[in-house]
Amino acid sequence: MSTDERRDPNDVIEEYEQRLDDVLAEVEPAPDDRTADEPVVSLDLPGLSLNRRDFMKAGAAAGAMGALAGCSNITGGGGGDGGASGSGPGHKVAPGEHDEYYGFWSGGHSGELRVVGIPSMRELTRIPVFNTDCATGYGYTDGSKELLEEGGDYTWGDNHHPNLSETDGDYDGEFLFVNDKANGRIARVNLTYFETDAITDVPNMQAIHGCCVLSPDTKYVLGNGEFRAPLPNDGRDVDNPDAYTSLFVAVDPESMETLWQVKVDGNLDIVDSGKEGRWAIASAYNSEEATSITGMTKNDRDDVKAFDIPAIEQAVENGDYEEVNGVPVVDGTKESSLNQGDRPIVKYIPTPKSPHCVEVGPNGDYAFIAGKLSPTVTMLDINALSEVSDPSEAVAGRPRVGLGPLHTTFDGNGHAYTSLFIDSQVAKWDIQAAVEAETGSEDPIIEKQDVHYNPGHIQALEAMSTDPDGEWLVCLNKLSKDRFLPVGPTMPDNDQLIHIGQGEKSMELVADHPAYPEPHDCVFAHRDKIDAKKVYDPADxxxxxxxxxxxxxxxxxxxxxxxxxxxxxxxxxxxxxxxxxxxxxxxxxxxxxxxxxxxxxxxxxxxxxxxxxxxxxxxxxxxxxxxxxxxxxxxxxxxxxxxxxxxxxxxxxxx
CATH class of the missing domain: 2.60.40.420 (Cupredoxins -  blue copper proteins)
Structure with a gap:
């Protein structure tokens, strides 16, 4: 194609903006439709206020402005200078010395796990999971080839959310579980030898996005089926979205067998469990149950799902299910008879706006649900879920943290940290202050740290356990742009190490580390909790x-x-x-x-x-x-x- 025949890039941008305008025209409700507790999105610049339409459009433009994001603190707060100071806390590990923590990174569409030492951020090894690996022979030796074949026989996977097995709510160093978003699989990694030993191709599910273990003792590995599809998906109802459904699954961590599934309304996203073994909380979007972006973003609220695990188990024991491809499938939709009594198996909690994540705090009191298209984080009181007749009454707080909140992590000292995709920042805020503050208040915000650029997941040390460390936080940024030597159009991601310390305003960015695209999430365990053998035991x-x-x-x-x-x-x-x-x-x-x-x-x-x-x-x-x-x-x-x-x-x- 000649240069004259190529489309003007500006025309492409204008076409996209027009398409986005068409979508947003369906999203913006009339002024009287906006709930009283929802704040108007604002950039806090004099004379400038954005309504929901402009906020979402700003999000679409974030990629184009990413090189500027994080270079100025436009939302106030403590903000850093955008780079490592060089005088911050020591994260270097001397030659011959060992890191204090293992970090387990999902490898995204490489299909692998990456093991990184913390605080050095040195990559220690890679564990093939959903991919073949010619160096180790994984996928070529008879045993590993059989493992991949019986696990679906796909040629690739999209490795997303690593989770460590737990005993009494703390990491026990035995297994790591991770999902394959692309192909609806869950894998188990043996941490004695740092190798994959089981892969389950979960029936009835095209994609498993969220994945977690049921705390406190890894009773189940839980997964969220993101894509709605007919059940069974055998050619029936192919063009009837009203007949599609999304599934929540429980897998046995020992046998890795699929035990049961629950069908729900809307698209499931991320999942985390409470610390008491009863509740699993899943974010969700597309309550409209549409098949296009215009329809998916129409409603002002989406329904977070709270799965009552013992109630679901009882339904399975009572035979209140249909069997689909050998798996008991329980009806957890809003209209199901199992949701009409005093103890519904799934509680639906209206939450703004296309919420993306759920993370349960260390003490198990609250589930933190970031709005993505709302500048707020919704705090769900898990202890109140079983008591209230209206699940929305279990909402304990909703602080306004910034633009594009995606994920929240914890330091164990009463603080939460939320990644802000559009602001390219991490917001540190006080959990108890958010409970006491008015809905939409910024008062709980303690400080903000600029990052580079557009953060997705963030994780503090052992934040998903009952006893976080509270010293280091890693921010997994989707873009790196000008941070590293250019390597062609496909640039590395940027995993940034932030010292969070013990003080009120103590966040400090200390290191950038390029990462081959696209690591999605990570989890950490202290080295004392991992007992890796250095030589094989043939008995194993x-x-x-x-x-x-x-x-x-x-x-x-x-x-x-x-x-x-x-x-x-x-x-x-x-x-x-x-x-x-x-x-x-x-x-x-x-x-x-x-x-x-x-x-x-x-x-x-x-x-x-x-x-x-x-x-x-x-x-x-x-x-x-x-x-x-x-x-x-x-x-x-x-x-x-x-x-x-x-x-x-x-x-x-x-x-």
Whole structure:
């Protein structure tokens, strides 16, 4: 296409703005329709006030103005200078020293988890979950390939919300659970070995966005189905959105089986659980149940859902469900008979405006629900939920925190921190002051810190447990723009480390760290809570350990062989082995080293084989030797001074 044929970028912007105007024309209610407790959105500049239409349009323009966002404190408050001061609290970790905390980052559409040390922000490793990984062989060895195939056999995943298993409301270091928004899956990572050991392809759900464990003892892994679809989705009602539904799911953390689901009105988003084991609170949008942005943003309120877990369990026990694709599905819609009695299984709480997140505070008293298209955070009194007949009476506070609130985290000292996507700031505010203040008040705000740019999730240390640390906070920003060396049009995200300390006004941005797009969320655990083994224990896996004397070739069928081989520094257990053209070859390898960090790799490039075998581990790969010839096998992990000489040969004789 010639330059003359390309569209003027300004025309594209104008077209989008017109489309946005058309949408907003349906969103803005008449003045008399606005509720009395909803504040007019304002930028607090002299003579400038924005109504809801302008606020939403400003949000759409945030991307274009991102390079300026965070450079001035337009909403007042304590605001930082927009960059690391260089004189702030020490976050450097000296060579040879260890970080105090593990951070577990979701890898977004890479499908992986990333493990980062805190406070250094050094990346320690990556854990493949919904993706294949050629360095470790995940997705290529027989066991990991089977894991991915039985978990849906998709080629990619969108890794979103990591959650640590809990005992008594605190992290126990046993498992990490994470969802796949793209394909409706939940995976479990074994933190003894930092590897994925289970993936559940949840029936009836196209996408699982929110994910959490049911506190205090990880009774369930809970997931929010975001996309509404027919149930079952088998070709019926394809163009009848009134028949679509969104699902909430409970998965057994031990067996990873899908136990039950609850269908609800609207689209579910993020979920968190109370600390007492009864309530799970889910944000939601699209109460209009529309299929276009115009319809989805029409209403001024959306319904947050409070799931009464014991009441749902009782409904399942009573047989009050329909079975769909082998899963009990309980009706939790507004009109359901299960929601008409004294103890509805799902309570619907009207909340402004397309609320995006739910985070439950450390003491379990309140769920914090950021409005996204409202400048407020709604505080839901969890203890009052079971007492009030009208769930809206359980709203304990609604402070005005700033433009584009998305997520809230906690320091354990009575403070909440909310990310402001449009303002490119983090707002620190007093929880009790927000309960006591009038709706829409800014009085609870203590200070604001500029970030770069457009933050999504934020997490303080162990904030999702009952005992947060309260020293460091990480802000996961969607854009980095001018913060790093240019690397082409696809720029890194920017994960920023903020010291939050113990004082009232103490937020300080101390470090920028580029992140490959797009990490979505993270969670932290103190190093004392993670007991990672440095060498495998063969009793922990099902593969048969190969002793050095066991190395050899066993013909198991007319066209199949089992090759058993050990690895140790500079040697494979078999300097060579012979198979026949057309043989199905099962190659089992044990690393008999017992010294930590001595990993051996096994690569047969012409057969697309490359996998790692850590000390005392055993791995198996199966392939067909369909081309006669000589094929060198080499070690891919530098393991000794004679690493280059560590070879074996596979000799494939013609049939």
């Amino acid at each position: 896996y099902e593969e048969t350990y190969i002793e050095e004397a066991d190395s050899g070739v066993e013909r198991t069928g007319e066209n199949s062989v089992h090759v058993k081989m050990i690895t140790k520094r500079s040697e494979f257990g078999l300097p060579d082995f012979t198979v026949q053209e057309g043989d199905e070859v099962t190659l089992t390898t044990t690393n008999i080293e017992s010294v930590q960090d001595i990993v051996h790799g096994v690569a047969i490039p012409q057969y697309d084989i490359n996998y790692a075998v850590p000390p005392q581990d055993t791995e198996t790969v199966t392939f067909t030797a369909d081309e006669p010839g000589v094929y060198w096998i080499y070690c891919t992990f530098f393991c000794s001074a004679l690493h280059l000489e560590m070879r074996s040969r596979m000799l494939v004789e013609p049939a």
